Amino acid sequence: MLNFNRHLSNTCIQKNNRLCIGLDVDNRKLHNTSISYMKGFIKDIIDATIDICPVYKVNLAFYERLGKYSFDLLSMIPEYIDSRAITIADAKRGDIGNSSKYYAEAIFTTLNYDSITVSPYMGEDSILPFCEREDKGVFILCLTSNQGSSNFQNKKIDENELFIHVAKLASKLSNNSNIGLVVGATKYDKMDSIKEVSGEMPWLIPGVGFQGGSLKDSITIGSKNNSIALINSSRSIIYAGDGGIKDIKLAAENFTNEIRKIL
């Protein structure tokens, strides 16, 4: 069985792409708000993009608010993708060891996602339970794309910012080649310093598009050390144009072309 980072790399290279489509669908923003329409819409997005898109990310916040429909929708996505792409559960979990173990079971076994995002605030023993399976990936929040990243992440502890300490811990834990980092595209001036300590770990990069991050810097710096720089796009793709599947397909193709020009 391939380790997660190798599997991710193979999939991205095979599709010659680094696009990660964020399937963050709000049924209230659709023409039809029913759950079955939402399900169909998600499947249509996947159908229209799966040939070129190597990775799909699902932010669990968008689904948990749907209560009893949440499990249906969340479990449907990896099942429908059926190993044709990598799936990321963007859950930002992190708890004491015992509880993290249960979260890992929820995401990797019950819902069957290939990887998860985790928050590092509680430290090493809160992250380790997610890292046990080589075939399942863990993207640790390092430097996020939002304004609030300046509250704590940017602050210096001894010589280095907190996010550098997080990247170092991630690197230390990466024995199974299944750990990556979340690095916001809006923080391109910090990317080089993170890359210095992140080795071959893949990056998941949100913040290109609505948040204004640089695609070129993200890919160029993120791909150093022969690693994978995944560029996440949610709203710019799933709400492209008039919201129809043709426009979504076109937005994914255009974004892919931009990425391929830089690769």
Place this chain on the structure above:
Amino acid sequence: MLNFNRHLSNTCIQKNNRLCIGLDVDNRKLHNTSISYMKGFIKDIIDATIDICPVYKVNLAFYERLGKYSFDLLSMIPEYIDSRAITIADAKRGDIGNSSKYYAEAIFTTLNYDSITVSPYMGEDSILPFCEREDKGVFILCLTSNQGSSNFQNKKIDENELFIHVAKLASKLSNNSNIGLVVGATKYDKMDSIKEVSGEMPWLIPGVGFQGGSLKDSITIGSKNNSIALINSSRSIIYAGDGGIKDIKLAAENFTNEIRKIL
């Protein structure tokens, strides 16, 4: 409508208790592993303790792994408690503003919990969407009870440890009197310094019991500034003795007596 902190305080004072029972039930640890037995077991715990217990906390990790049964179980708990006690969804969420808003909806509206725990790593704009409703509480992870808290939380930024910076931000955001802190009982030597900046904010204190924290210090220091120090106990109560309801009731009563001696 009362703000959350006032509601919490009234409930604790009325029951003359600071016990928070953690309803972290693992069906695989029960004599009967069926979901309906689990549901009955949770209701029995509540029935046996509701007269003396002011607060129940549910760690979502234990339920999310149950997939389609998760929503049923998680929504049943506040419904069954039916305002006879305060409920905390121990979810440790935190995301960019837009997503945090959806998580707040999931916990406060869909599941109808009175409060949530959140992780501060992503900063102010990741926390604010949880704080909008005065009647709903937000416990921000400050200094946690696990070993990994030493990786980042204990590290100094300028003069103060990261957890002090988190407590200060929490205090700054607490205009609606609905914010509290999570402070691990194992960290009693740090409690005074946190209390200095946490004002009247209530504390949720895990780590007494299995993790070895001090009950006396937790209540004595935690109650300063006329604030509420909630003492969480999960495994020591719900798996007390032979696991029967009589033993659970007795464990809750004994713990309550210990708390009342110190109050």
